Amino acid sequence: MSTPSLLILAGDGIGPEVMAEVTRIIDWYGKKRDMPFDVSEDLVGGCAYDKHGTPLHDDTMAKAQEVDAVLLGAVGGPKYDDLDFSVKPERGLLRLRKEMDLFANLRPAQCFDALADFSSLKRDIVAGLDIMIVRELTSGIYFGEPRGIFTEGNERVGVNTQRYTESEIDRVARAAFELARRRGNKVCSMEKANVMESGVLWREVVTKVHAESYPDVQLSHMYADAGAMQLCRNPKQFDVIVTDNLFGDLLSDAAAMLTGSLGMLPSASLGAPMANGRPKALYEPVHGSAPDIAGQGKANPIACILSFAMALRYSFDQGAEADRLERAVEKVLADGARTPDLMGPEGGTPLTTAQMGDAILAAL
Amino acid sequence: MSTPSLLILAGDGIGPEVMAEVTRIIDWYGKKRDMPFDVSEDLVGGCAYDKHGTPLHDDTMAKAQEVDAVLLGAVGGPKYDDLDFSVKPERGLLRLRKEMDLFANLRPAQCFDALADFSSLKRDIVAGLDIMIVRELTSGIYFGEPRGIFTEGNERVGVNTQRYTESEIDRVARAAFELARRRGNKVCSMEKANVMESGVLWREVVTKVHAESYPDVQLSHMYADAGAMQLCRNPKQFDVIVTDNLFGDLLSDAAAMLTGSLGMLPSASLGAPMANGRPKALYEPVHGSAPDIAGQGKANPIACILSFAMALRYSFDQGAEADRLERAVEKVLADGARTPDLMGPEGGTPLTTAQMGDAILAAL
Numbered sequence: 024m025s026t027p028s029l030l031i032l033a034g035d036g037i038g039p040e041v042m043a044e045v046t047r048i049i050d051w052y053g054k055k056r057d058m059p060f061d062v063s064e065d066l067v068g069g070c071a072y073d074k075h076g077t078p079l080h081d082d083t084m085a086k087a088q089e090v091d092a093v094l095l096g097a098v099g100g101p102k103y104d105d106l107d108f109s110v111k112p113e114r115g116l117l118r119l120r121k122e123m124d125l126f127a128n129l130r131p132a133q134c135f136d137a138l139a140d141f142s143s144l145k146r147d148i149v150a151g152l153d154i155m156i157v158r159e160l161t162s163g164i165y166f167g168e169p170r171g172i173f174t175e176g177n178e179r180v181g182v183n184t185q186r187y188t189e190s191e192i193d194r195v196a197r198a199a200f201e202l203a204r205r206r207g208n209k210v211c212s213m214e215k216a217n218v219m220e221s222g223v224l225w226r227e228v229v230t231k232v233h234a235e236s237y238p239d240v241q242l243s244h245m246y247a248d249a250g251a252m253q254l255c256r257n258p259k260q261f262d263v264i265v266t267d268n269l270f271g272d273l274l275s276d277a278a279a280m281l282t283g284s285l286g287m288l289p290s291a292s293l294g295a296p297m298a299n300g301r302p303k304a305l306y307e308p309v310h311g312s313a314p315d316i317a318g319q320g321k322a323n324p325i326a327c328i329l330s331f332a333m334a335l336r337y338s339f340d341q342g343a344e345a346d347r348l349e350r351a352v353e354k355v356l357a358d359g360a361r362t363p364d365l366m367g368p369e370g371g372t373p374l375t376t377a378q379m380g381d382a383i384l385a386a387l
Numbered sequence: 388m389s390t391p392s393l394l395i396l397a398g399d400g401i402g403p404e405v406m407a408e409v410t411r412i413i414d415w416y417g418k419k420r421d422m423p424f425d426v427s428e429d430l431v432g433g434c435a436y437d438k439h440g441t442p443l444h445d446d447t448m449a450k451a452q453e454v455d456a457v458l459l460g461a462v463g464g465p466k467y468d469d470l471d472f473s474v475k476p477e478r479g480l481l482r483l484r485k486e487m488d489l490f491a492n493l494r495p496a497q498c499f500d501a502l503a504d505f506s507s508l509k510r511d512i513v514a515g516l517d518i519m520i521v522r523e524l525t526s527g528i529y530f531g532e533p534r535g536i537f538t539e540g541n542e543r544v545g546v547n548t549q550r551y552t553e554s555e556i557d558r559v560a561r562a563a564f565e566l567a568r569r570r571g572n573k574v575c576s577m578e579k580a581n582v583m584e585s586g587v588l589w590r591e592v593v594t595k596v597h598a599e600s601y602p603d604v605q606l607s608h609m610y611a612d613a614g615a616m617q618l619c620r621n622p623k624q625f626d627v628i629v630t631d632n633l634f635g636d637l638l639s640d641a642a643a644m645l646t647g648s649l650g651m652l653p654s655a656s657l658g659a660p661m662a663n664g665r666p667k668a669l670y671e672p673v674h675g676s677a678p679d680i681a682g683q684g685k686a687n688p689i690a691c692i693l694s695f696a697m698a699l700r701y702s703f704d705q706g707a708e709a710d711r712l713e714r715a716v717e718k719v720l721a722d723g724a725r726t727p728d729l730m731g732p733e734g735g736t737p738l739t740t741a742q743m744g745d746a747i748l749a750a751l
C-alpha cells in the first residue's frame with residue numbers, strides 16, 4: 024500500500040496547540056516505527072472564514088474527500104459569535120461530516136483510573152467506566168429540511184426538521200452492533216419513541232437489524248430522557264449506546280463530563296469504505312476550542328493524541344500501535360504528569376501542552 | 388371566592404397509590420385549615436384506554452379545562468407498549484398539556500439535605516442544590532407538523548418538526564425571568580443556536596425580552612450540550628434554566644437524577660390566566676408510573692405530595708401553606724422516615740406508601 028495520507032485541520036482556539044503535539048507523535052511513528060504518513064494541512068472554522076470568507080473552502084473539502092483520514096482540532100470562538108449562521112465556524116465541521124457521509128460517530132467515555140477523582144461523581148460510580156456512544160452524525164435535525172427562520176402572519180418562526188430514513192438508521196445500528204461484538208456485547212438504543220414518530224421508526228429498525236443480523240448481541244431500548252438519568256445514576260450499566268444526532272450530542276457530552284476526563288476524550292467519525300477498503304474518517308477531540316486558554320500552553324493535548332490513536336485503530340488497522348500510544352498516555356498519567364485542567368487541590372506545577380507532549384513521546 | 392376545584396387524574400402504575408396519599412393531605416387542609424377543595428376524579432393514560440379506547444376521553448378534557456387545577460399521577464406501562472402511537476398513554480398527557488396550553492413547565496431540582504448522600508455525585512457538589520428548570524411544554528418537536536412515518540421511494544422515513552414562533556419563546560422567557568426575580572435573579576437559556584435556526588430565533592427572542600423587560604436579571608446563554616455537561620460538573624452555578632420542550636425533557640431529568648431525590652421531585656405546568664385570575668395548571672411528579680413496583684405499597688408519595696404544594700403556591704396563592712407542607716416533608720425526612728427508594732446501605736425497615744403519608748400528616 025502507498026504511504027497513508029492525513030489531512031490536518033487544526034482549526035481555532037487551542038486546536039493548533041494540541042495538534043502540534045499530535046504532529047510530533049506522527050513524526051515519531053514515521054521515524055521510529057517505520058510508519059510514515061503523508062501529511063498536509065489546511066484551514067477549517069473561524070480561521071478559514073478569516074482567510075476565505077467561508078468556514079470550509081471547496082478545495083479543502085475536496086482534499087478531505089481524497090485523504091485516508093482527516094484529523095481535526097477544534098472550531099469556533101467568541102470572535103465569530105455574531106457571524107451569520109451560514110458562515111459560522113461550526114458549519115465547516117458540519118459540512119465535512121455531511122459531505123464525507125461520516126454517519127457513525129464513535130465517542131468513548133472512559134474514566135482513566137489516575138483521574139477518577141476528578142469526576143463530580145463518586146469514585147465507585149465512575150472508576151473503570153468504559154462506554155462507547157455511537158451517535159448518528161449525518162442526518163436528523165442537524166440536516167433535515169425545511170429549516171430556517173420564516174415569517175408567518177406577523178411573526179417569525181424558527182424551524183428545523185428531524186428526518187430519519189430506514190437505511191440511515193440501519194447503517195448506524197450495524198456499526199453499533201459490530202462494535203458491541205468486540206466489546207461487552209450489549210447495545211442500548213435511545214430515542215423518544217413515546218413522543219416522536221422518528222423515534223418509533225428508529226426503534227423498529229434497530230429491533231429488526233438486531234433480530235436479522237445480530238441476535239447474539241444483547242439489545243435494550245431506553246427513552247432518551249431516562250437515558251440521561253441512567254447515565255448520571257449508574258453509567259456502568261452501559262456498554263454501547265446508539266442514538267441519533269441530537270440526543271447523541273447531549274448524551275455523549277454528559278457522559279464525557281461524568282468521566283472527569285473531558286480533556287482526555289477522543290472521537291472518530293466513520294463513513295462507508297473507500298476504494299482502498301479504509302472507511303472515510305475524521306478524528307477529533309470531544310472538547311471544544313477553549314478560547315479562554317488558547318495560545319497560553321495550557322491546553323491538554325491528550326484528547327487530540329488519543330484521536331490519532333483511534334485513527335491508527337480504525338483507519339489504518341494498527342490496533343497494536345494504537346494500544347501502544349494509549350498505554351503511553353496511561354503511563355504518563357500514572358506517573359503524575361498533569362496539564363492545568365488535571366490539577367487537583369493538592370496543587371503542584373502543571374505541565375505545558377508541549378511538556379505533556381514530551382512526556383508522552385518519552386513514554387513511547 | 389367559591390371553593391376551588393381540583394381534578395385528580397391518578398393514571399397508571401404507582402399513580403393511584405401516591406395520589407391516595409395526596410387525597411388524604413387535601414382532606415386534612417379541608418378539615419384542619421378550613422381550606423376545602425371540590426375534588427373530582429377521572430382517568431388518563433392506559434386506564435382510560437382500557438375503559439374508553441382513548442388515553443383521554445373528551446369529557447375528561449372538558450373537565451380539565453374547567454377546574455382550577457389538575458393533579459396528575461403518572462401514565463404508561465409495559466401493557467401498553469405495543470399500542471398504536473396515537474393511543475399510547477402518553478398521548479393523554481400530551482393532549483392535556485397542549486389543549487390547556489400549559490406552556491411553562493416548572494421543574495425544581497432540589498437536593499434535600501437528608502438525602503444528599505443518595506446522589507451519585509459527590510456531596511459537596513449537590514448539597515444545597517436548588518435550581519428551577521423552566522421547560523417550554525406546548526410546542527417544539529413534540530407538536531410540530533409535519534410529523535409521522537412516510538414512504539419515500541422504496542423506504543420509510545420518520546419525520547418530526549421543531550417549530551417555535553417568537554410569541555411562544557417570548558412567553559416562556561417571561562415566565563423564567565419572573566421566577567428568577569423571586570429567586571437568585573439569574574437565568575441561563577439553553578439551545579443549539581450553533582446548529583439549529585430554531586435555536587438562533589430562541590436566543591434572539593430571549594435576549595430581546597431580557598433587554599426590554601428584565602434588564603435587572605442576569606442572563607446567560609449556553610449550548611444545550613454544554614448545558615448537559617455543566618449540570619453534571621457544577622450544577623450549583625445555575626439558578627433558573629429556560630429551554631425548549633425536548634432539551635427540557637432531557638436536561639430536567641438529568642438534573643432531577645443528580646439531586647438523588649428523583650422520587651421527591653414535583654412539577655407544575657402553567658398556562659395563561661383564566662377568568663378568575665388563576666393560571667391554567669397541571670401538577671405532576673417528575674417520576675414515571677414505575678410499573679415494576681406498582682400495587683405493592685413501595686412507592687414514594689412525596690413527589691406527588693410536593694406537586695400539591697406547588698398547586699397551593701402557584702394556583703391558590705397559598706405560599707405559606709405550601710411552605711408548611713414542604714417543611715412537614717423535610718421534617719419527616721430529617722427524622723429518618725424512608726420509603727424503599729430512600730433506603731441506604733445501612734438497611735432498616737422502610738415505610739410503606741401509606742405510612743409515609745401518615746408521617747407527613749402527623750408532621751403537619
Ligand SMILES: CC(C)[C@H](C(=O)O)[C@@H](O)C(=O)O
Binds near residue numbers: 113116272582
Ligand atoms: C461544534 C458543534 C457543531 C458540534 C455538534 O453539535 O455536533 C459539537 O458540539 C460536537 O458534539 O461535535
Ligand SMILES: CC(C)[C@H](C(=O)O)[C@@H](O)C(=O)O
Binds near residue numbers: 480
Ligand atoms: C411521558 C412523556 C410523554 C413525558 C415527556 O416526554 O414530556 C415525560 O418524560 C415528562 O418529562 O413529563
